[in-house]
Amino acid sequence: LKANGVEFVGGASARAIEKGKSAPLRVLTDRGDYEGDLVLLAIGVRPDAGLARATGLKIGSTGAIAVNFSQQTSIANIYAAGDCCESFHRVSRRWVNVPLGDIANKQGRVAGRNIGGKPMTFDGIVGAQSFRLFSLQCAATGLSEKEAVDAGFSPVSNITWGSAMAPALGMRKIGLKLTADRSTGKLLGAQAVGAAGAVGRINALSVALWAGMDLDQIGYLDLAYSPPYSPSWDIIHNAAQALGRLL
Secondary structure (H helix, E strand, O other): OHHHOOOOOOOOOEEEEEEOOOOOEEEEEEOEEEEEOOOOOOOOOOOOOHHHHHHOOOEOOOOOEOOOOOOEOOOOOOEOOOOOEOEEEOOOOEEEOOOOHHHHHHHHHHHHHHHOOOOOOOOOEOOOEEEEEOOEEEEEEEOOHHHHHHOOOOEEEEEEEEEOOOHHHOOOEEEEEEEEEOOOOEEEEEEEEEOOOHHHHHHHHHHHHHHOOEHHHHOOOOOOOOOOOOOOOOHHHHHHHHHHOOO
């Protein structure tokens, strides 16, 4: 952020937005006042279940519409898909609300298939997501440590740093954090950042989460190796083996 001219002020509470002096707007916070041309409020989203409640549909614990694996609601001929409804999290084994476009697309297709007489199920999610911060790839999947504790696991985590390609070809720094269950060794979640390769690693680990793999299995996965894309021991292997030694 600093390298790209962005000042980050963490832990600040916005108190008011008013007309600025040297810029159109000014934000008043408990850690100072800031002026600018635009104020963006990124405060998250929550499902609008008003119509569903009025219709008599069951609302889940997340505040989103409760559905089954066919996207069917509590009323037989009504289906729900997308940001308004819940999804089954395959790691926490709980119904959650994760408002992402790829999930909405899949749920919509499943709902359409079932409405059209060609049954299929949407078997859940692992919470995979990614974004780009300037030139930095950022991605995550599964549960964070806090989410793992809340789901009843005993998590242990480790951060591994390495290169996204063979060091002989140049260093492309990448960091990978893995979280696993102490008692079973099963992977619970992963986060990655790097100039290259972060999203690809998280996609691979999302499949591992979907399959319920443990650290021993992940530490020896057969991954596509080529020096421009990874060392012979990928950071996935190294991270899984390092975390396994902490169990």
